[in-house]
Amino acid sequence: MLESLVHVCLTGLAQGMFVWLVACGLTLIFGVLRVLNFAHGAFYMLGAYFCFSFLSWFGDNFWLGLIIGPLCVCAIGFLMERFFLRYVYHLDLPYQLLLTFAFVLIFDDLVKMAWGAGSLGSPKVPGLSGSVPILGRNFPTYSLFIMGAGPLVALALWAALEKTWAGRIIRAASSDREMASAIGVRVPALYTGVFVFGTWLGALGGGLAVPYVGLLTPGMGESIIIEAFVVVVIGGLGSLKGAFLGSLVLGLLSSFGTRFIPAFDMFLTFILMAVVLLWRPEGFFGEAS
Amino acid sequence: MGRYVPYLLFGLVGLVLLGIGLFSGRFVLYLTMRVMLLSIFALGYNLLLGRTGLLSFGHAAFFACGSYGMSLCFLHVTPNPLVGVFAGVCLAVLAALIIGFFCVRHTEIYFAMLTLAFGMMVFSLVWNLRSITGGDDGLVGIGRAPCLGFPIARDSQFYFMVLVFFALTVWVIHRIRSSAFGLVLAGIRENPQRASFAGVSVRLYRLAAFVISGAFAGLAGSLAAMLESNTNPFSAHWTHSAEPVLVSLIGGLQTFSGPIVGSLIFVVLREIIERFATNWMLWFGILLLVIIMGFRGGAMGRIEAFFARKATPRGEEGRP
Numbered sequence: 210m211l212e213s214l215v216h217v218c219l220t221g222l223a224q225g226m227f228v229w230l231v232a233c234g235l236t237l238i239f240g241v242l243r244v245l246n247f248a249h250g251a252f253y254m255l256g257a258y259f260c261f262s263f264l265s266w267f268g269d270n271f272w273l274g275l276i277i278g279p280l281c282v283c284a285i286g287f288l289m290e291r292f293f294l295r296y297v298y299h300l301d302l303p304y305q306l307l308l309t310f311a312f313v314l315i316f317d318d319l320v321k322m323a324w325g326a327g328s329l330g331s332p333k334v335p336g337l338s339g340s341v342p343i344l345g346r347n348f349p350t351y352s353l354f355i356m357g358a359g360p361l362v363a364l365a366l367w368a369a370l371e372k373t374w375a376g377r378i379i380r381a382a383s384s385d386r387e388m389a390s391a392i393g394v395r396v397p398a399l400y401t402g403v404f405v406f407g408t409w410l411g412a413l414g415g416g417l418a419v420p421y422v423g424l425l426t427p428g429m430g431e432s433i434i435i436e437a438f439v440v441v442v443i444g445g446l447g448s449l450k451g452a453f454l455g456s457l458v459l460g461l462l463s464s465f466g467t468r469f470i471p472a473f474d475m476f477l478t479f480i481l482m483a484v485v486l487l488w489r490p491e492g493f494f495g496e497a498s
Numbered sequence: 499m500g501r502y503v504p505y506l507l508f509g510l511v512g513l514v515l516l517g518i519g520l521f522s523g524r525f526v527l528y529l530t531m532r533v534m535l536l537s538i539f540a541l542g543y544n545l546l547l548g549r550t551g552l553l554s555f556g557h558a559a560f561f562a563c564g565s566y567g568m569s570l571c572f573l574h575v576t577p578n579p580l581v582g583v584f585a586g587v588c589l590a591v592l593a594a595l596i597i598g599f600f601c602v603r604h605t606e607i608y609f610a611m612l613t614l615a616f617g618m619m620v621f622s623l624v625w626n627l628r629s630i631t632g633g634d635d636g637l638v639g640i641g642r643a644p645c646l647g648f649p650i651a652r653d654s655q656f657y658f659m660v661l662v663f664f665a666l667t668v669w670v671i672h673r674i675r676s677s678a679f680g681l682v683l684a685g686i687r688e689n690p691q692r693a694s695f696a697g698v699s700v701r702l703y704r705l706a707a708f709v710i711s712g713a714f715a716g717l718a719g720s721l722a723a724m725l726e727s728n729t730n731p732f733s734a735h736w737t738h739s740a741e742p743v744l745v746s747l748i749g750g751l752q753t754f755s756g757p758i759v760g761s762l763i764f765v766v767l768r769e770i771i772e773r774f775a776t777n778w779m780l781w782f783g784i785l786l787l788v789i790i791m792g793f794r795g796g797a798m799g800r801i802e803a804f805f806a807r808k809a810t811p812r813g814e815e816g817r818p
Contacts, residue, residue, distance in 0.1 A: 245607055296791065302606055303553050303743060303751070308790050310740055314783030322777060431737060435618050442611050475622035482615055483600055490603055 212344040217468045218461065219343070223352035223421075225460020226359025230417055232437040232452050233366060234410030240447030241383040241403045244294065247309040249411045250434030251316035255282045256415025257425055258324055264419070271334045271420075279412035286408025290401050298400075313430070321427045329425040337420070351420050358417060362410070363453050370449070379403060383447070439478055443485040445495020454493055504755075512665065519657045527653050531725055533765045534664040535718045536745060540757035541671045542714020543742035548751040549680060550707040551687030553610045555739045556597065556617025560712040562624060562734030563590040564719025569637040569729050570630070577643035579650065579659070583720045590716020591709055593620065598708035602701050605690070614736055621734040636729040660721055667714060668758075674710070675754060683707050715742075748789060750799035759798050 235249045260271075260278035267273045289312060297305050337354050340347035370376035382389040382399050390396045418433075419425065440459055444451025462481055466474035485492065518530050539561060546552050567589030568582040575581070597616040601609055624631045631637065642650045650656040674680045686693045686700055694700045723729050732738065741764070742757070749760025767785070771778040793800065 243607075245611065293787065293791065300794070302610065303547065303747065304790050304794065306553065306555070306610060307740070307743060307747060307786060311783040311786035311790070313737075314779040314786070318777040318780035318783070322780075431735075435615065435736065438611050439615050442608075442615065446608070472626050475626065476619060479615055479619035479622070482612075486600060486603070486612070 212346055213468075215344055216346055216348065217464050219348055219356075220352070221461035221464030222457065223356050223460070224464055225457040226356050227414075227418065227421055228433070228436050228440055228459055229359050229453055229456035230355070230362060231411060231414035231433055232440040232456060233362060233449060234407035234414070235434075235437050236441050236444070236447060236449055236452040237366070237410065238404055238407035239441065240449070241379060242294075242298070242400055243447075244298070244305050244309070245438075246407070247306060247434065248289065248312040248316065249309075249407070249437065250430030250432075251313045252282055252286060252408050252411035252430075253415040253418070253433055254320060254427070254430035255285065255316060256412025257419050257429065258320055258415075259412070260416035260419050261329060261425055262324075275413070275416045278416050279409050282412035282415075283405050283409045286412075287401065287405050290404040294404065295397065295400070317427055317430075324425075324427070326427060330423070334420045355417065355421055359456075362413075363449070366449060436478070439482050443482055443492050445492030448492065448494040451492055451494035508668070515661055515664075519654070519661060524653055527657050528725075529765060529769060531653075531657055531660045533761050534660050535722050535725065536741065536761035536765060537758045538664060538667045538721070539715055539718035540742040540745040540749075540761055541667055542711040542718075544746045544751065544757045545671060545674065545680075545683070545714075546707050546711040547743065547746055548753075548756070549675065549687065550683045550704060552602075552605065552704060552708070553743070554601075554613040554708070554711070555610050555736060555743070556601075556613035556615075556620075557711065557715045557742055558734050558736065558738035559597070559617040559620035560590040560594055560715035561719035561722070561738065562620060562729070562731075563593045563712075564716030564721075565723040565729040565733055566624065566631055566637065566719075567716070568720035568723045569640050572640050573637065577641060579643060579645045579724060582724075583663075583717065586720030586723070587713050587716045590719065591713050594709045594712025594716075595705075598705045598712070602704040602708060614739070617734065617739055618736055621731070621736070624731045624734050631731065632729075634731055636731055637723075638728045640723050640727045640729070642724055642727075656724065660725070663717060663721060667717070671714075672754065679703075679706070744786065747786075749797055750802070753798040753802060756798040763797065 231249070231253050234252075235246060238244065238246050238249070256279050259281050260274040263274035263277050264271055293308060293312075294305075297308050334351060337351045340349050341353065342348075370380060378389070378394055378399065382394055382396055386396055389399075415430075422429070436459065440452050440455040441447075442455075443458070444453070444455035458481065459478060462477050463474055466477040470477075515530065515534075518526060522530070539557075543554070543557055546554055564586035567586035571582045571585035575585070597613070597620075601612040601616065604612060625633060627633075642656055644650065645659055648655065648658075650659050682693065682698055682703055685696075686698065686703055690700050693703075719733065722733070745760035745764050746757050747760070748763050749756030749758065768778055768782070771781045775781060
């Protein structure tokens with residue numbers, strides 16, 4: 210019984226870190242640009258597909274694919290921000306959301322055209338594809354790797370935002386755009402930069418997801434984006450700390466749900482969100498709206 | 499003279515729709531019914547988006563509630579279509595009440611995300627409760643028993659039932675928009691704070707608008723289940739929630755007839771694109787980009803602006 214509980218916990222932590230890797234970019238973009246990016250799920254999907262392709266071109270070098278794949282998606286993110294998103298910041302919410310939704314439609318179909326509508330099987334990562342025995346049961350090594358990668362990204366993000374000069378400027382622009390602009394920050398360029406960086410994070414999450422989820426399908430971004438949204442909401446919109454905590458809670462809840470009440474595992478996620486919103490409408494670490 | 503023009507136009511549209519019902523082939527009938535169903539969905543939805551200024555991304559859930567309520571009633575209770583539609587709408591209203599209770603505490607982006615997440619909750623229920631909803635297969639074999647003595651089994655007969663509900667929806671939404679209630683909703687959209695200072699319970703009004711739009715989504719869903727003779731779990735998926743938003747946007751958010759015109763454009767365009775290319779989503783995404791970047795008033799917004807400019811004497815343009 211105890212071993213089983215430990216394994217459920219571990220699976221939950223891995224799942225939570227996996228969601229965090231996708232949600233951190235979304236949170237960052239929302240925190241600074243105040244735009245909720247539906248296309249983040251599409252970037253995740255593109256990241257996964259690019260990594261998959263590079264991986265097979267470079268003779269199964271997962272790490273090289275993981276470096277180059279997300280960079281390609283960055284270029285797409287740059288074009289999207291520079292030529293489209295930039296012109297809708299001042300518009301009403303429906304226009305912003307629908308603009309990013311338009312890109313979801315476009316990318317989903319482009320992926321279908323480029324890689325086919327069927328699903329692709331994931332390749333193995335050398336050194337991480339096996340499993341290690343924990344308390345007498347096997348646990349996938351790659352899940353352990355994800356569990357390590359999540360906090361690492363969180364730490365790097367925290368350090369970048371709190372300890373560096375660029376991070377300070379980003380924080381300034383996110384708390385008061387006009388004031389930052391008045392003291393000489395080039396806000397439009399900064400927004401582009403943050404968006405591209407957020408895109409990179411989403412695509413990186415996609416690349417890391419390739420061995421984790423096992424299957425690549427053209428609609429894979431549409432389900433993860435919902436989980437990422439839930440995490441962002443319960444963590445407090447724009448709060449990275451909250452998103453990290455939210456991911457952990459979400460992952461644990463979903464793995465316990467799958468173990469004990471399998472018919473309602475997805476349902477639990479939303480119950481969690483409803484409870485959090487009743488208890489703290491602004492989320493764990495959000496400012497009151 | 500000018501103020502009768504809209505009524506004349508609507509009379510004309512009604513005549514055209516009657517003519518289609520009497521003389522058209524099956525394909526045109528089917529397409530027209532799809533346009534009318536989407537119009538019902540979007541007209542109700544625009545009461546929330548265009549009128550109250552709340553962007554919901556979860557209305558597919560209420561559409562699905564209507565579909566499944568109707569289908570479950572047909573399969574387990576009675577084949578009577580009116581009872582089925584009533585059951586579907588009731589289920590949608592119930593769901594809208596519960597979900598709305600949580601969602602109207604917030605506005606703007608918070609509201610959009612909440613509705614999205616709760617909508618997906620309904621989707622997950624539909625997907626997982628296989629014994630009730632049929633899971634990913636959906637419910638099949640929804641028949642059309644006679645309605646009030648009229649047979650509706652054939653498309654050419656069912657068409658008139660859809661037409662009646664469409665006309666009812668147009669009338670009800672029109673009445674709501676011009677009622678005191680509808681004006682309060684517009685007031686809330688323009689300035690919620692001022693509305694609340696004037697003694698309006700903003701949250702209650704928002705909830706009311708939410709539930710009404712949910713009811714129309716349920717109506718559209720229950721009729722759609724009858725039209726397709728099955729239910730599709732993906733009708734609850736969030737990507738389906740984008741449809742009424744798109745349609746309202748194409749037609750024009752701040753106009754009454756916008757959702758109808760938008761539905762017509764949406765369904766016909768989709769049909770054309772699907773005929774010539776397999777990837778309609780790609781082309782639709784591009785079209786959406788063009789609309790957002792360049793034609794934000796929507797089709798009806800453009801037309802209204804054009805006539806408004808003609809009606810104002812020279813030199814008075816731009817004056818409020």
